[in-house]
Amino acid sequence: MSTITNPVVRGVAPDPSVCRVGGDFYLATSTFGLLPGVRIHHSTDLVHWRPLGGAVTRPAQYRRDGRPGDVMLFAPTLRHHEGRFYLACTNVADDQGNFVLHTDDPAEPWSDAAWVDTHAFDPSLLFADGTCYYTRRTLAPRPDGRLGPVVQFEIDPFTGASLGPVRELTPDYGGFSSNDIEGPHLYKIGDLYYLFSAEGGSWKGHMQTVARSTSPWGPFEPCPDNPVITHRNRVGHPIQTLGHADLVDAPDGSWWAVMLGTRHLAQGGFVYHHNLGRETFLAPVEWRDGWPVIGDEGAIELTVQTPRPLPSHPGSRVRQPDTLWAAGWSTQGLPPAGLAGHPAAGAYELPYGRPLDDADLSADIGVLLLPQQEDDAEFTAVLEQAPQAPAEAGVAVHATPHHHYALLVRHDAQGEREVLLRRSVDDLVTEQRVPLPGSGPVRLRVQATVERYAFSAAEGDGPFRPVGQGSARLLSAETAETFTGCHFALVAVGATDRPAARFTGVRATWSPA
Secondary structure, eight states, X not given: OEEEESOSBOSSOOSOEEEEETTEEEEEXXXXXXXXXXXXXXXXXXXXXXXXXXXXXXXXXXXXXXXXXXXXXXXXXXXXXXXXEEEEEEETGGGOEEEEEEESOTTSOOOOOEEEEOSSSOOEEEEETTEEEEEEEOOXXXXXXXXXXXXXXXXXXXXXXXXXXXXXXXXXXSOSSSSOEEEEEEEEETTEXXXXXXXXXXXXXXXXXEEEESSTTOOOEEXXXXXXXXXXXXXXXXXXXXXXXEEEEOTTSOEEEEEEEEEOOEETTEEOOOOSOSEEEEEEEEEETTEEEETBTTBOXXXXXXXXXXXXXXXXXXXXXXXXXXXXXXXXXSOOTTOEEETTTTEEEEOOBBOTTOOOTTSOBSEEEEEOOOSEEEEEEEESSOOOTTOEEEEEEEEETTEEEEEEEEEOTTSOEEEEEEEEETTEEEEEEEEOOSXXXXXXXEEEOSSEEEEEEEETTSOOEEXXXXXXXXXXXXXXXXXXXXXXXXXXXXXXXXXXXXXXXEEEEEEOO
């Protein structure tokens, strides 16, 4: 008997795609507007994952002209073929389109982008039959509400060049259980081809369907038990939005599925907001009459007991890099020049830059972000020196550029030091100020619960003084209308020619639910 504690990757780890190389498993997750883009993780048992960093680190990988600009990376697909890793993804910003990267080592730099096309998103790859099949959704809405079929063609993964005609794989411009189908993955398992897709949107109607064929081009027979994953009928369950899954086999012949889901407070048969983003969940897969049966007949729990042993490969020599990115940090846009950090020591130097609500991701935004992994959490940091006006520095809880709370140290117009709590929710901004005498280091603290974020500050070794609080619900994905979750952040806003803000004692602690 083995125990799986879900989610297996906590805090902002959506759209998981997985592949196996020998006894090692590799996982890619979406990053949207953050860099490095497309997080890569490594595991030997599918439960315990270590971040390796990000595959997308420079404009030549996400902008067609190779110059800094907006980035919005949607669902990736990670595959391995003949000693090489391949990553298909989409930058939906400015209609940049779909691309493929490759590398021999996923912890090392990946290639520049091979651009394939500009239409829609969610590209996937299958290497089989001496061919690289390229599969993606379309986006061609019809008056009856159907949004477009899954399509497929052959490509050269090194150049992105099409090697054959585009063919539709799904019928009548819809899915097998809804009017919309996305996130397709094609597998060849034995003599059959399986089309594994997400449907129903990425909110509480989310689900996963599967169909099979004797040909990679179809026609595809839908599973009689579709959807094979969903919690759309478990409205009071703490796990919601399950779907966008990927299958992988283990060395012992067992099969497993990773999928995105969201965790919610569930009380009295109702579920409430979620702040941790879409996370990665794991479930065992059984094959019944040639169809995958996932979890408990398509349902998943926070704790899963499975009679099969988890995969194990203790001899793995995959190295986890000692970098900011392998420690889970991200930047909003390209990392600013001069950014430095020593995660093990909790010490960081963050150059001053543009404010949190700046939407220009080609500019230097003065923020360093770490995903919030549990609702009950604490984030602390010491700002070694308060900046002179008009600059400000401190910590924040960040959901989007227009949904965040920031606890900032600055000097007012009279030159007096103060700590400011700024709450930004859509076009509503409130501020609370507390005088902060002295000139030494300032300790800053965020205490999080499922209901609120509480902010406090302390001069040197003195006691923490409350500054204010903000509702967690106002930073939730439901309120912000976003797929991303909350991050704790270090912030430095001001002219970029001043010395970087120095933070020490930076620490995030989680209290699992």
